[in-house]
Amino acid sequence: GESVGxxxxxxxxxxxxxxxxxxxxxxxxxxxxxxxxxxxxxxxQFIIDIRSNMDKRQGQRVTVLLNKTVKHLSLQIAAxxxxxxxxxxxxxxxxxxxxYFGTGTSLxxxx
Amino acid sequence: EPEVxxxxxxxxxxxxxxxxxxxxxxxxxxxxxWYRQILGQKVxxxxxxxxxxxxxxxxxxxxxxxxERPDGSNFTLKxxxxxxxxxxxxxxxxxTGTPSYNEQFFGPGTRLTVL
Numbered sequence: 001g002e003s004v005g006x007x008x009x010x011x012x013x014x015x016x017x018x019x020x021x022x023x024x025x026x027x028x029x030x031x032x033x034x035x036x037x038x039x040x041x042x043x044x045q046f047i048i049d050i051r052s053n054m055d056k057r058q059g060q061r062v063t064v065l066l067n068k069t070v071k072h073l074s075l076q077i078a079a080x081x082x083x084x085x086x087x088x089x090x091x092x093x094x095x096x097x098x099x100y101f102g103t104g105t106s107l108x109x110x111x
Numbered sequence: 112e113p114e115v116x117x118x119x120x121x122x123x124x125x126x127x128x129x130x131x132x133x134x135x136x137x138x139x140x141x142x143x144x145w146y147r148q149i150l151g152q153k154v155x156x157x158x159x160x161x162x163x164x165x166x167x168x169x170x171x172x173x174x175x176x177x178x179e180r181p182d183g184s185n186f187t188l189k190x191x192x193x194x195x196x197x198x199x200x201x202x203x204x205x206x207t208g209t210p211s212y213n214e215q216f217f218g219p220g221t222r223l224t225v226l
Contacts, residue, residue, distance in 0.1 A: 034214075043115075043202045043217035044154060089154065098167050099215070101154040 012108045019077040021105045023090035028071060030092035034099070035064060035075045039086045047075070047088075077107075085109045113137040115218035117203050123224045124193055132188045132221045134203030143186045144204040144215060145178065147171070154202065160186065193225045 013019045025033070031052040036044035048059045050066050050073075057064050063076040073090050087104040116135045124130050136143050145157040159166040160178055177189045186205075190197055200222050204215040 041219075043204075043220050045217065046214045049214065091154075098156045098159065098169065100156070103153045 009103070010106045010108070012110060013080050015082060015109050015111050016079055019075075019080045019084070019107060019109075021075045021077075021088050021107065023073040023075075023102050025071050025073060025090070025092045027092065027094065027100075028068070029094050032093040033064070033066060033073050034091045034093070035062075035073075036089045036091060036101075037084075037086045038089065038104070044089060080107075080109050082109045082111055113216075115203055115205055115216050117201075117218040117221050119221060120219070121222045121224070123226065126195055126225055127192050130190050130193055130223065132190075132201050132203075132223070134186045134188070134218055135184050136186055136203065136205030137216055138184070140205035140207050140216070142166070142206050143178075143180070145188045146202045146204065146217075147199040148202065148220075149196075149199045157188070157201075190223075193223075195225050198223055198225045 011019060011021060032049065034049045035047040037047050038044045048057060048062050048064050050057045050064045052068060055066050061078045065074045075088060077084055085108050087106050089101050089104045091099040091101045093099050115137055118133045122130055141161060143160045146154050147157055148154045155171060156169050158168040158172045158178055163180060165178065175191045179187050181187065186203060188201060200220040202220045203218040206215045
């Protein structure tokens, strides 16, 4: 089956620095990707999405980059804040309702 | 702001017992989902539901699982005979339009503990 994996299980950054969280996916047929944020004791929260016909999408303080050639997805968070501390998951989808999630990267922001 | 709600927040049950996890999706949403997350592991898709029937289900969603939308607001997940390995967080999610290209809103989850 499909698999989504994260390169770095933990990431610590200083407040105000930029964060980059990476994700590798294995299914080249995946055409839609989402980054989720999960805080302790809460459900996943949508951050940003991107379709396979795009290679970059920007939101508020966040940017997602998609490299289909190497099947790689990244989430960039600008000016990281303490409230950004959470586990971040990428998820892929192949035009169905079934999303496949990665194991997550734990981001810790150091004040 | 509308949100997905789930009850109970924590359910403790004995192995072999039936449990029903309840969700109230956002009112104008049409697609509903259940996911589970075993402690320390990734979120796993269980089932999607649209137009009063299952759209897709994963290998995890075997005959012990069932879903139902008994009225216009609730969406339930039933586990008929719980096993120890069913212990996990169970998340309900919903969205408005087509399954893809559309943000899924997640509830806060129900922590199921099977003893």
